[in-house]
Amino acid sequence: MDVIQWQRQHRDHQASMFREGFLDDQFIQLQKLQDETSPDFVIEVITMFFADSENLINNMKQALEQTPVDFRQVDAHVHQYKGSSASVGAARVKNVCVTFRNFCDAQNLEGCARCLQQLQHEYSLLKSNLQHLFGLQQQIQAAGGSIPTIE
């Protein structure tokens, strides 16, 4: 395939992710941190994020399955997840976390469960989108082109 085509695809995909709110400004900041000393910074961080997300989501699920539910514990996890998602610029995930925390404060189990579901959903969406993006990136890099960055 054509490098230029891939680049275009990459650009479009990234733009749509921003449009749809999957990513926000923080992601751009991350991209800015990528330089000669850490050329795969973004991928590294996102990979870490994926691992961390899955871990946290599992913890949350377990915490919610306990009886009695320790909302403080759940809240702690959600808080962590919120922090992580904010750090990488996963906007939608972060927003869900905020709502999740409110439910935790209100000790609303149903609300929490619903949020958890939403969280998982958002996370998987984000993950697939990002993986697609990174795939395109790798192809472009392999072909010798450069990754277009969004201003």
Place this chain on the structure above:
Amino acid sequence: MESCNCVEPQLPTDELLMKYQYISDFFIAIAYFSIPLLLIYFVKKSAVFPYRWVLVQFGAFIVLCGATHLINLWTFTMHSRTVAIVMTTAKILTAVVSCATALMLVHIIPDLLSVKTRELFLKNKAAELDREMGLIRTQEETGRHVRMLTHEIRSTLDRHTILKTTLVELGRTLALEECALWMPTRTGLELQLSYTLRQQNPVGYTVPIHHPVINQVFSSNCAVPISPNCPVAKLRPHGGKFMPGEVVAVRVPLLHLSNFQIYDWPEVSTRNYALMVLMLPSDSARQWHEHELELVEVVADQVAVALSHAAILEESMRARDMLMEQNVALDLARREAETAIRTRNDFLAVMNHEMRTPMHATIALSSLLQETELTAEQRLMVETILKSSNLLATLINDVLDLSRLEDGSLQLEEATFNLHSVFREVLNLIKPVASVKKLSLNLQIAADLPAYAIGDEKRLMQTLLNVVGNAVKFSKEGSISITAFVAKPESYSRIPDFHPVPSDSHFYLRVQVKDSGAGINPQDIPKLFTKFAQSQTLATRNPAGSGLGLAICKRFVNLMEGEIWIESEGAGKGCTATFMVKLGIPDQSNESKLPFAPKNTGSHVSTNFAGLKVLVMDDNGISRSVTKGLLMHLGCAVTTVSSSEECLRVVSLEHKVIFMDVCTGLDGYELAVRIHEKFTNRLDRPLIVALTGNTNKVTKEKCMRVGMNGLILKPVSVEKMRGVLSELLERRVLFETL
């Protein structure tokens, strides 16, 4: 008439005689009576007459005598007894009074005579006083004339006026016919007629100086009368039959400046005299009087003094004129020199810039070229180009610096800077080169070395870089060690010619750079610091050393009131370069103004925070990584910890900033307190900055209360972090507005 036994009968021929007697008696009586009257009248007229009593007596005597004679008139003819008795009484009284008077006169007459003597005496005295008065008057007159003359003479400092005035005034005062002044000629062998009173244009008449009369006049300081026939006196047109008036000549010493020794009166043994000749009018039969001669002598002295003053004044005016000329010339020369220097500086500046621009282009492009794909041969060529360009750039810098140093126009800057960071930067700059050569570098900074100092940071760095650079340059293998510490007073004495004065506001930084390289022959050591001197014992003809580097270092070090020297045990044994410089100790009170990092706060260059040691504490792995990545992107050296205990374990004075996430479960506040307890020196300890996503005031207040230095909100962009870091490091405090 038998009872009458007293009177003889009168003979008829005696009648004439009796008649005459009678008349005479009468007249005597009258005269006798008139005398006292006269006396009384005149005494009454005179105010003072001491002897009234005598007068009375005398008067009485005369009256009685007159009475006697009067009564005698009656005794010529027959007279009664009464008359006889009256006559007798009168006679008796007269006798008494006259005896008394006679006795009195014995006393009186000497007195009267003495009065006369006194009168004579007084008259004599009066005459004498008159004479003396006359003398004094003449003297005073003389004095007045002299004063007036002196005043006239001294009122001008012009030589000609002085002399002219002298002659005129003298002529007037003494009513002279002619007055002339003879000055010695340049040869000193003749006297030339310079000024005369009457003749307007002296003819330049000369007279040889060794005339006996002239010698006589010169040898005495009095006015000497000379003969009118003397050649100096032959000035008047000869008119013929008159008697020439008396002539007097006096010497006038011509004093020079050299005669006025300090503490001495001017020596009169100058041998340089002028002659003043004064002639009284002929036919006047006037003679030179004593006071006139005195006047002349005094005037001559005054003229001498006035002339010498005039000479001194002339001299000083001439000197002043000369000085003014010289001044003008010097000023001109100075301005020319300044222009020359300015031109040279302009030239240097322009050339410097002109030379540097292509230099930079070459260096930059060559280094970029190095990054691209090159064949080995090409790489070698590019490296050579780069090395040569660097060398040229260094040379240009050195030359400019040295010329400014020599000028004396280089002045060290005085600013507070971070001493420790100077060493670190130099190390960072040298590390690449050293590592290429496989040399190990180690830096040891003494614990008591202040972190901040006042001085010229740039030049200190330049010096250090030069010295360390040399160490690296001339070492092929081994290690380079740099030690920096505060020099103790005992160590000063070992250095020749170095007498530092320790004080409270300064300290001496001592830096020792030891290398295990080629070493230097001890004989070559003195040459090291001289410009452009190449050391021949260097096996490698290292063109990198133009010879200016150490000379410049030496200049800088000297400007910083220090010393630099190199010791080496010989070739192959390495060498130790040591320098001591004087740096100021910054005032503790303005620690808040102390710059933390090099002062290019305006530029957004990421090397701003090069090597800045930072600690990130966050228990969230993701955000930890992100923050770490962010800070590393800005060039910091980041250490990450994920718990308070780990943080306390790892934190050290090397970390300058601690980024602490306070919105997680870790108690950041407690940690801050513990860190403050651990590092009590406010100057050195790390700045603590809270990172939080919380936007409430409580968080901010909590941070401030535990003494954190700053608070920033997550998420942090690169720009924001950069700004935060620079502001933090500059002001040591940053609380973001929530």
